[in-house]
Amino acid sequence: MKRSEINLYLKESVDFFRAMKFSLPKFAYWSPAEWSGKGAALTDIVECGLGWDITDFGSGDFCKIGLINFNLRNGRVHQARKTYCEKIIIVKEDQVTPLHTHRSKIEDIINRGGGELVIQLFQAGPDIKPTDALVTVKIDAVPMTVGPGDNVHLTPGESICLEPGVLHMFYGKPGAGPVLVGEVSTVNDDQTDNVFVERNPRFPVIDEDVEPLYLLVNDYLRHIHS
Numbered sequence: 001m002k003r004s005e006i007n008l009y010l011k012e013s014v015d016f017f018r019a020m021k022f023s024l025p026k027f028a029y030w031s032p033a034e035w036s037g038k039g040a041a042l043t044d045i046v047e048c049g050l051g052w053d054i055t056d057f058g059s060g061d062f063c064k065i066g067l068i069n070f071n072l073r074n075g076r077v078h079q080a081r082k083t084y085c086e087k088i089i090i091v092k093e094d095q096v097t098p099l100h101t102h103r104s105k106i107e108d109i110i111n112r113g114g115g116e117l118v119i120q121l122f123q124a125g126p127d128i129k130p131t132d133a134l135v136t137v138k139i140d141a142v143p144m145t146v147g148p149g150d151n152v153h154l155t156p157g158e159s160i161c162l163e164p165g166v167l168h169m170f171y172g173k174p175g176a177g178p179v180l181v182g183e184v185s186t187v188n189d190d191q192t193d194n195v196f197v198e199r200n201p202r203f204p205v206i207d208e209d210v211e212p213l214y215l216l217v218n219d220y221l222r223h224i225h226s
């Protein structure tokens with residue numbers, strides 16, 4: 001992805017969050033220069049991966065296959081003190097997050113407003129490939145069983161709980177508008193816990209054609225200095 005493209009999506013995201021009356025923390029709007037020199041004060045933000053996360057999953061076509069996250073809070077892997085994570089996500093119409101599951105994370109995906117979220121479900125086999133098994137999930141805490149590859153539609157206010165081993169692919173329903181999606185889960189580990197059926201890379205390769213508007217979580221180590 002080009003950095004200029006990412007900057008454009010950041011501006012669009014800020015406008016969408018404001019339109020949905022969802023407020024981000026102050027560090028969401030820090031320039032790269034404002035991150036520098038804060039040193040140990042930023043340890044939790046950096047090590048827990050808090051902040052902007054924009055990816056095209058290596059597709060080269062963000063509007064078709066991509067996702068915008070803002071990681072609001074998170075713990076550290078293998079540390080018991082903070083065991084939870086919260087994200088706010090923007091899913092555009094017909095914009096796909098590829099089929100994947102997690103090795104250990106259990107998550108609630110919540111439609112916080114806007115359009116309609118469509119989630120396709122499979123039960124994973126030992127090789128993390130889709131099987132023909134039925135899939136049981138909970139919609140707002142009520143069990144639901146669907147067939148392999150069936151879609152679940154979440155309208156604003158509805159949520160789904162996804163256990164490890166449940167493969168899921170999601171997108172915004174065409175014609176219904178972008179979706180404001182919340183995620184509440186156990187600790188999020190984007191380095192080792194995601195398993196994509198097509199082995200999609202989790203983070204994009206960035207062409208630095210312009211300076212960053214705001215830093216992404218995968219920018220921190222290159223830009224933040226003590």
